[in-house]
Amino acid sequence: MITGFGAAWLMRHWRSRVQANTPLFLAILAIGLMTGAGLMYGWMMAAALNEPSTTGAALSALMWPAVPFYIVLNSAIELLLLALLVFWNWDTDWRRRALIVAGVAVYFVMRLWTYLVFAEARLDIASHTLSAADIEWFKQTLASDFRIALNVAIFAFLLMAACIPPWQVRDESDGEAYTR
């Protein structure tokens, strides 16, 4: 909220293409990193789970270190970046704004899904060596964990938004639109 109000105040007093593009650039960077990390996590864990020799010890050793990695990335995105992104692009080209709002909406769906379904149980099993029941639960949730698809969708929305300049300004002299 504070970030949003601050961003709205700045928006009234300072409006430029750099202002609109900077949070979009940073959001693309952050979501891209998260997509890469998510793909690596999903593919590596799926491969490990398919191995007949998989033991809980090897998998659980990797679960706890992944927690702070995602907490840092998601906190930065949730607390700061998304508010700046939306407020500083609110009066831009409607197609760009629509794509950004769609990306942010999908991001919050993904976060909600995480909090409701995955967060608590995965934090719990990350704090001890996985039992056979934990591995079975982890296998099942990994098979139905389509958050990476949402992540890719957010990434695509933001990249498409970046292809649209923030403002089209009409040049009175020759009647052609140009961007500033």
Place this chain on the structure above:
Amino acid sequence: MSSFVASMVVVPTALALISLGGALYEFSVVDPFWPHRPDIIQPGRGGISRRRFWIPVHTAFELALLAALVATWSLPDVRFWLLVALASHLVMRIWSFMDFVPKALAFERAEPTSMDAAAARAWTRRSLLRLPLDLVTCLAMLSGFAAAVLVS
């Protein structure tokens, strides 16, 4: 033509960011732990398989980058950044191929009890030096993408 240029550059840019995300994850989540627990990176012992991520991501990035270079060859502002990305990526790949990959494969096959933990830690420390090259590739791709959008 203009949206075609942007769409040709956006794909390798996205793949470069995904690759950097994977590298950051590996450096911060996997590498600090596997020298003490080699079975983490030994697929034959129930560990993870890093090649399952890197082979498709690198292959897709390289093909997409080459296609983007062909499509934007007549645009010097875009071409320059794509060539920077290609150069830094090539340096990283050649270095990996000659130095890191053979040793990583040896670590993956080694008996956990007989593996030299000091050598493994040294590998992870040196592997961090590849991160700046990944960063250069990524930033060059983002600059190339920005240039492609500007000429659109």
